[in-house]
Amino acid sequence: MPVSEREAGQSPAGDPVRPGTGWAALRPFALRLHFYAGVFVAPFLLVAAVTGLLYVFTPQLEDAVYDHELHVPATRGELPLAEQVDQARMTVPDGRVTAVRPAPTPTDTTQVIFDRAGLEPSFHHTVFVNPHNGELRGSLETYGSGQALPLRTWFDQLHRNLHLGDPGRIYTELAASWLWVIVLGGLVLWLGRRRRERRLRRTLLPEGGGPGRKRLLSWHGAVGLWSALGLLFLSATGLTWSLFAGVNIGDLRAELDWTTPSVATDVAQLDGPDVGIDAVRATTAAAGLSDPVEIRPSAGPGDAYVVQQIQRHWPEKQDSMAVDPATGRITDTLRFEDYSLGAKLARWGIDAHMGFLFGWVNQLALLLLAGGLICLIVWGYRMWWRRRPPGGRLGRPPPRGAWRRVPARVLAPLLVAAAVIGWFLPVFGVSLLLFVLVDLALGARAARAGAAGAR
Template sequence: MKQPKPNFYNLAWRWHFYAGLFVAPFMVMLALTGVIYLFKPQLDSLMYDSLMNVPAGHHSVPADDLLKRVKDAYPQATIKQYLPPVNAERSAQFVVLNGGNELNVFVDPYHGDILGEQDAKKNLQAVARAIHGELMIGTVGDRLIELAAGWGIVLVVSGVFLWWPRGQAAGILWPRLSSRGRVLWRDLHAVTGFWGAAFLLVMLLSGMTWTGFWGKQYAGVWNVFPDAMWNDMPKSDVEARSLNTATRQTVPWAMENTPMPMSGDHAEHMAHGGAQAGPAAPTISLQDVQNIAVQRKVEPGYSITFPTTATGVFTIAVFADDPRNDATLHVDQYTGNVLADVRWEHYGVVARATETGVMLHEGKMFGVLNQIIVLLICLMILLSAVSGVVIWWKRRPQGKFGVPPLRHDLPKWKTGVAIMLVLAVAFPLVGASLVVVWLLDRVLLSRFTRQTESASSSS
């Protein structure tokens, strides 16, 4: 009698198993680093109080005088960025490239005194952000995080299907706390997964928008501004995403794939003694740029990024806690003309939804309540990941890997197959890895299983 082919419920089991083993360490890491970065405002104030906080004064020192103080203190350095004080009791900040190090230099805006410096890439928040985004190993780390997030989506979808209530609520909607051992761990895993599935999907999808491969393609498709917005200015080949790094967010996500304008024309550059690719030689002052930000009502918390070449621009940008206050302005370094001024109202529907998702992801959208909700989600992720590993460890046969066996007596689920195919197409790295895992499962693990079975039967 011909045995029926393994059905989708079987495959869901195995995909959930493989995805869980691969994803669990990443989920633990993402949850822990996410919690650290989530409470950045509170932790920064606590850890760097003497650098960040100053007594409110009556008269501020002009931005250019502060700039001169920093240049005098770091004569060999390049000044990359200026962050004016967020409020009357906060210091001003300069980002300085000095001898291979990137420093955050804090300055008293009322007296011009340099309060101290901080390694921009090695402080707690920057390290947490860099691990969270790319494991501190660049592009390879970014792709691994993207793969883990994509498989996390597979994990959620297959998990919800596997644990969908089929006539009983205990162990699905609430844990059977009277149980012990593997049953209790299984209930904790199922219940946290069931209630947390929607939240985890939001976190995974909003996080995916920052990834280097999928996120870039996603932005290319959905994050489109009218070409006319860039018609009245010379455009460079450089995209605004170049201003963002693993440790520092400068421009909003919606602006990442927009072109950077160029300052002046070639004749002007020659008049200022610089060639097209020469160093920046701005003729407007830093205070002029700050005044533009104030006049145009840019939300406090913005940064001013300096031009690096003769054709570069000053960029005023705020990646606001409330994305409706986002702003990105490019300013000609010679004339002070605002070449581009892009706000929330210029974003498309998908860009608005994405920006909102990112702010919810970072716990910034509605203050402490948002932070508490994301903290609870992170704790659910930790519990789900740990309980999943414990279940596997307790269930696996002694000395074996414990891959779920292929059963043949469970119902088919065509919708499930369709969903997995959609996920494979929507997330190409996941699709490619699904094929690899399927082949490994067929070739290696099936052979290993046959060998162990024949060995046990012959003994």
């Protein structure tokens, strides 16, 4: 929607006007910020949305592609877990067992997870064992605490850093850092516009009719309104994994005691044989720790076994227990219900962002969000294109000088807030500064061109 010179903070003669009051003063400023953020950050958001969309259904693809490694025919009987681990050890003589995931159902394999030389950080070597007869079903390189197999890992890294390592992570941080700004700015603009019209249906639902910028704006605003909460969630959770802001978020969580707790693993150093992994599994199962679980072996004298639930479809399946390897007694228990609210929200947020929470329902929600974001970006660029002057190659931006209409009592807190947020979210802060410098440079060039034309 074009903004008049007076709305932009200039008189028709180009002289500054007095700052306005209320929404009339803020709207041109919000419009210009929303426009520039959308134009320059949208390509990064588009890449993040497309790669995230590709990742959403990788668990099902993984299940199909690696069916041989993950699944076995259902058969009665099961070998002792220690025997299954020994079978796996024979194929990885240079590896150290760091965890074991017993087969949760008769049609699943047991996963024996190794650390070995040459693996990148967070990568593991996993051997898949038939729990019924000890047959080795294969071995694969897996990634992260979620045991992502190669196909899911490839899409995960594509979404995270475009396979460019840490430098590539800046693109996702830029997208996540600006997404919440674009969404909130769009909400303010859309609700402020519709408030004047006082028609609820036109606020909530897009208008029909023929093609045109007004119809595009209607779809852009209505879909943005319905998507806003989900997009804000994706922005917040995406920042927790970011390269620079993620460190600050981690420090803040630690200060607020929102970090994920863990069971105490220190036990008395008693002489005697290790009770073994089968006894540990039986003890924790009897205490209510249901499958699927991951068992981390004792690292040596004075260190306990740790058994933790790994079911991520249901938010309460995160209990863990520590077991003394000398006595087989449970020495510590941590229930998910005892997590702090911050730790619970972090767990749920991560799982929901990855599409694990509540299974296909979560995946469908992410599919709609990613699809909605892609449509918002396309509609936004089309509206910009339709604003181009006759014979012009690009659409017009909202007029300059909008900040002059913002009262000082409002502008000063905005600048302070921008500085604080820019410090906490460094990629946002640097990119915002670059936007301002580019805008000033363009404004200076336009002023010189205008002065030259007037001579």
